[in-house]
Amino acid sequence: MNETTGGIEDDEGSGIVKKFMFVNRKAPYGTIYALEGLEVVLISAAFDQDVSMAFLDDGVYQLVKGQHTKAIDVKNFSPTYRALEGYDIEKLYVERESLEMRGLNAGDLLVPVEVLSSAAMGDLMKTQDVVIGF
Amino acid sequence: MLHIVNKSPFENTTLASCLRVAGKGGGSALLLIEDGVYAATKNSVAGNAVHGVLGDIQVYALWPDVEARGIQDRVLEGVKMVDYGGFVDLVVEHSNVQSWL
Numbered sequence: 001m002n003e004t005t006g007g008i009e010d011d012e013g014s015g016i017v018k019k020f021m022f023v024n025r026k027a028p029y030g031t032i033y034a035l036e037g038l039e040v041v042l043i044s045a046a047f048d049q050d051v052s053m054a055f056l057d058d059g060v061y062q063l064v065k066g067q068h069t070k071a072i073d074v075k076n077f078s079p080t081y082r083a084l085e086g087y088d089i090e091k092l093y094v095e096r097e098s099l100e101m102r103g104l105n106a107g108d109l110l111v112p113v114e115v116l117s118s119a120a121m122g123d124l125m126k127t128q129d130v131v132i133g134f
Numbered sequence: 135m136l137h138i139v140n141k142s143p144f145e146n147t148t149l150a151s152c153l154r155v156a157g158k159g160g161g162s163a164l165l166l167i168e169d170g171v172y173a174a175t176k177n178s179v180a181g182n183a184v185h186g187v188l189g190d191i192q193v194y195a196l197w198p199d200v201e202a203r204g205i206q207d208r209v210l211e212g213v214k215m216v217d218y219g220g221f222v223d224l225v226v227e228h229s230n231v232q233s234w235l
Binding site for chain 1: 140141142144145168169172175176177178179181197198199201202203204205206207208217
């Protein structure tokens, strides 16, 4: 926190926008990582940063269409991915190799995403200021 | 004997270990639950491994976990769905159970 300076708000540092990438690698319901990661992404939206999400490995399962969780008595948080656009989080990247290994393609996912090769994903990660993994 | 696998085959070796040890054990059964159900999906690397044992052991998947994960339309043919009651029946029907945690 800054010291109070008589109402001058724009201290040095405010207004800096960093590139944040959240890397999601866990399936949605077997562990709490996917849900907690999504909560952090939503919080980050409040800070007007340049946020993107990457889905690799079992993380791609978070985006699979047609999830119905009533019978396991767990909140179905998959519709939240569709709401991300409303928080200006529109950059969703999915690794092609992870989809293919699981017999999935972009059409099986509940939001529009950009499918990237492993190498392209690696290049994109390199351009980030902050990378946070779940 | 009943074998239960609850971990994703893509981030853990429990399914592979289970299939290596029990995959050819006639009279045995494999029940996939929780993230283990991803092993029951068609055209996936893990699904192909499960497909390979379907002639030797009975394979079941817990329907509530399948449905929760949205994979109900891509389950391998030959994998039977059970509900929670069916889970209990499988445990009762078999002389012993190994949970591959």
